[in-house]
Amino acid sequence: MANTQAPRIGDLIRAGERSFSFEFFPPKDEAGEVQLWQAISEFEPYRPTFVSVTYGAGGSTRETTVRVTGRIATETSLTPLGHLTCVGHTREELEGILDAYAEAGVHNVLALRGDPAEGPRAEWAPTEGGLNYAQELVEMASARHEFSVGVAAFPEGHPSAESLDHDADVLVAKARAGAEFAVTQMFFRASDYFALVERVRARGVDIAILPGIMPILNLNAIRRQGELIGTEVPAEIIDRISAHEGDPVAVRAEGIKIAVELCDELLAGGAPGLHFYTLNRSKATREIFAALNMSV
Numbered sequence: 001m002a003n004t005q006a007p008r009i010g011d012l013i014r015a016g017e018r019s020f021s022f023e024f025f026p027p028k029d030e031a032g033e034v035q036l037w038q039a040i041s042e043f044e045p046y047r048p049t050f051v052s053v054t055y056g057a058g059g060s061t062r063e064t065t066v067r068v069t070g071r072i073a074t075e076t077s078l079t080p081l082g083h084l085t086c087v088g089h090t091r092e093e094l095e096g097i098l099d100a101y102a103e104a105g106v107h108n109v110l111a112l113r114g115d116p117a118e119g120p121r122a123e124w125a126p127t128e129g130g131l132n133y134a135q136e137l138v139e140m141a142s143a144r145h146e147f148s149v150g151v152a153a154f155p156e157g158h159p160s161a162e163s164l165d166h167d168a169d170v171l172v173a174k175a176r177a178g179a180e181f182a183v184t185q186m187f188f189r190a191s192d193y194f195a196l197v198e199r200v201r202a203r204g205v206d207i208a209i210l211p212g213i214m215p216i217l218n219l220n221a222i223r224r225q226g227e228l229i230g231t232e233v234p235a236e237i238i239d240r241i242s243a244h245e246g247d248p249v250a251v252r253a254e255g256i257k258i259a260v261e262l263c264d265e266l267l268a269g270g271a272p273g274l275h276f277y278t279l280n281r282s283k284a285t286r287e288i289f290a291a292l293n294m295s296v
Contacts (some may be wrong), residue, residue, distance in 0.1 A: 007079050008148035008180075009049065009050050009081060009108045009150065009180070010108075010150075010180025010181055012049050012050070012079070013049065013180070013181050013208045013272060014180075014208070017049075019050075019208075019210060019273030020046070020048050020049055020273055020274055020294070021048050021049050021051060021081075021183075021210065021273070021274075021275045021276070022043050022052075022285065023051070023052045023053075023054065023277050024039065024040070024051065024054070024068075024278060025053070025054045025279075026053060026055075026065045026068055027068075027280070032280070035280055036068070038282075039278060039281055039282045040072065040076065040078070042282040042286070043278075043282055043285075046289065047077075048078065049273065050078070050079040050108065051072060051078050051079070051081065052080070052082070052110060052183075052275075053065050053068050053082060053083060054083050055083035055085050062097065066082065066100050066101060066104065066106075069081075069101065069104065069106050070100075070101070070105060070106055073104055073105035073106050074104070074105055079108065080108070081106075081109065081110055082101045082108070082109050082110070083112060084097055084101075084109050084110065084137065085113065085137075086112070086113050086127070086133075086134065086137055087113070087114035087127065088114075088127055088130075089130055090127060090128070090130050091129060091130060091140075094131065094137065094140060095140065095144060098141055098144045098147065101147075102144075102145040107145065107146075107147055108148045109141050109148075109149055110149075110150045110151065110152070110183065111137040111138045111141050111151055112134055112137070112151070112152055113132075113133060113134040113137070134151055134152070134170075134174055135170075135173050135174050135177045138151060138177040139177050139178060141178075142178035143178075148181075149178055149180060150180065150181045150183055151171070151174045151179040151181075152182065152183060152184070152185065153171050153182040153183065153184045153185070153209050154167055154196075154230070155184050155185065155187040155192035155195070155196045155211075156185075156187060156192050156230055156232060157230065158170075158230065159229065164199065165199065168196065168199035168200055171196075171205075171207070172200060172205045175205045175207040176205070180207070180208075181207060181210060182208070182209045182210065183209075183210045183212055183275050184196070184211050185230075186212050186213065186214035186226075186231055186277060187211070187212070187231055188216075188233055188237055188258075188262065189234055190266050190269060193209075193211050193266060193271065194269055197209055209271075209272070210271070210272060210273050210275045211271050211275065212275045212277060213259055213262065213263060213275065213277065214259075214276075215256050215258075215284045215288060216233075216237070216255035216259070217252050218251075219233075219238065219242065219251065219255075223238075237258055240258065241254055241255060241258075255284075256287050256288055256291070257291075259284075259288050260291040264292065276288070
């Protein structure tokens with residue numbers, strides 16, 4: 001059943017109920033498309049606050065992202081959040097993508113500066129005729145079709161940030177430009193999340209910051225991704241996972257247990273909800289939900 005109400009995610013989060021959301025990435029081929037829609041159908045009964053679809057580096061998945069996000073809006077009961085980055089787009093192209101989202105029934109966007117093609121640690125250079133900061137994209141999306149706009153947040157700081165304080169200043173600027181909520185990069189220490197919230201609150205901004213959760217199902221893969229985006233896998237977690245080396249079933253079980261502990265700590269400490277990076281598979285996230293007593 002299609003969602004004809006098109007709720008604003010900012011309003012849903014401000015309503016005060018815990019937000020639970022799931023993130024997908026656009027499929028690369030037909031098999032990936034089947035897997036994606038299988039995961040979406042398995043998550044729909046959970047009635048998440050929203051689901052999001054990522055946007056490939058340099059706008060490489062633009063058409064697929066907009067198509068999949070629009071299909072979620074028209075063919076399911078879910079509220080979709082479309083991603084959009086400044087990378088590789090002129091101002092006019094960005095306006096066109098926002099128009100395409102609105103025409104597809106998508107009224108919530110995650111406004112991102114995006115990373116250079118060489119990765120998040122590479123030097124940033126804006127596209128000619130484009131935007132330089134996520135803050136500018138927030139302003140554009142807020143004004144155009146009155147989107148509810150979310151932004152990225154980084155508990156351990158963006159890799160290019162001068163300091164954690166500077167990183168908090170950037171998030172505050174995005175909030176003051178019109179962002180209604182933020183979703184964090186994956187992280188593994190609740191203390192990093194709460195310290196970020198504290199820095200933002202100390203600057204007089206009360207934007208809702210949703211923690212992003214990625215269960216560790218493969219330690220080497222998570223460590224590689226963490227090094228790329230500036231997220232540290234703590235030594236105690238490496239020790240816990242490594243104790244089961246050679247037993248992928250036990251590694252997976254320990255990874256899910258660690259994710260459940262993190263979720264419990266975040267919710268107990270006042271986090272407004274949880275945002276799960278699903279990798280287009282539902283099983284691990286559903287197991288975390290069951291352990292948190294949040295099953296359908």
